[in-house]
Amino acid sequence: MLRYRKQVKEHLRNTGLRGACYEQYVRTLLRRVLGSNSPYKVGYGEVLFKDQEHSSQLDVIVYDSRIALPQFECGEIVVIPAEAARIVIELKAVLAIGTSLSNALHSTEASFLKLKEESPAKVFYFCITSGRYTLEELEKLRSTSPRHGIDELFVMRGKGKQLNEGELKRFVDSVHRCTAK
Numbered sequence: 664m665l666r667y668r669k670q671v672k673e674h675l676r677n678t679g680l681r682g683a684c685y686e687q688y689v690r691t692l693l694r695r696v697l698g699s700n701s702p703y704k705v706g707y708g709e710v711l712f713k714d715q716e717h718s719s720q721l722d723v724i725v726y727d728s729r730i731a732l733p734q735f736e737c738g739e740i741v742v743i744p745a746e747a748a749r750i751v752i753e754l755k756a757v758l759a760i761g762t763s764l765s766n767a768l769h770s771t772e773a774s775f776l777k778l779k780e781e782s783p784a785k786v787f788y789f790c791i792t793s794g795r796y797t798l799e800e801l802e803k804l805r806s807t808s809p810r811h812g813i814d815e816l817f818v819m820r821g822k823g824k825q826l827n828e829g830e831l832k833r834f835v836d837s838v839h840r841c842t843a844k
Contacts, residue, residue, distance in 0.1 A: 686722045686754050689789060690739065693725060696838050702729045703749060703842045706741035710748050710774070712781055717742070718774035723752035725842065748784035750841050751775070755790035775812030785814040785841050789834070 671684045686707065693705045705725050710718040711734055724743055726733075731747035753771050775786045788808065808816045817834045819827050 682754070685791070689752060689754055690723055693723065693838060696835055697725070697842060701842070702727055704728050706733070706736075706739045706743075708735075708739075708741040708743070710745050710751070710778055710782070710784075711742050712745050712777060716777075718778060719771050721751045721771070721774070722754045723750070724748060725750035725752075725838070745778060745782040745784075748778065748782045750785050750787060750838065751778060752787045752789055755788070772811050779812055785837070786812055787815050787817060787834070787837065788813045789817045789819075791819045 671681050675681050675684065690705050690707065697703050697705065703725050705723065707720075707722055707724060709720060710724065712718070724741060726741070726743045726747040727749050728747070731744045733741040733743055735742040753775075778784050778786065788811075804818070805816050808814075815833075815837050817830050819830055
């Protein structure tokens, strides 16, 4: 992931395009993890709640196609009924040292909390730090995650290959747990 990040930063100047590349990387990884015959599908877009309200834009949505198909689909963009959502992921390409989770989540927190009320979905927050978080700082981030509607926080650091491999394995294991049915 970090090698890919370096290539993206080298070739793209627009931060929106960089973010789109990172999101595509995670969606592609999920499709490989889930396999082509899986009833779990991967896209991005919005979740449709029971009251017909739409969530904020979600970077990655893993949904169970046995429960419901998208209400709308255009390529990878989907609008999924809340009951079909299994995993939603917010990806933050760069989380600077000192950035609070509240500030980073300002546009998605309400959707995360509502999603948890209306679906069995797990909410993952996947971020790449632009500096070195200490283990204490990482634990502080993880400890505040639940009050923002986040089930699991995954942090990739700019240094520390062993930690990053551990985080990727933890991420893949969490995906398998959420889609084991």
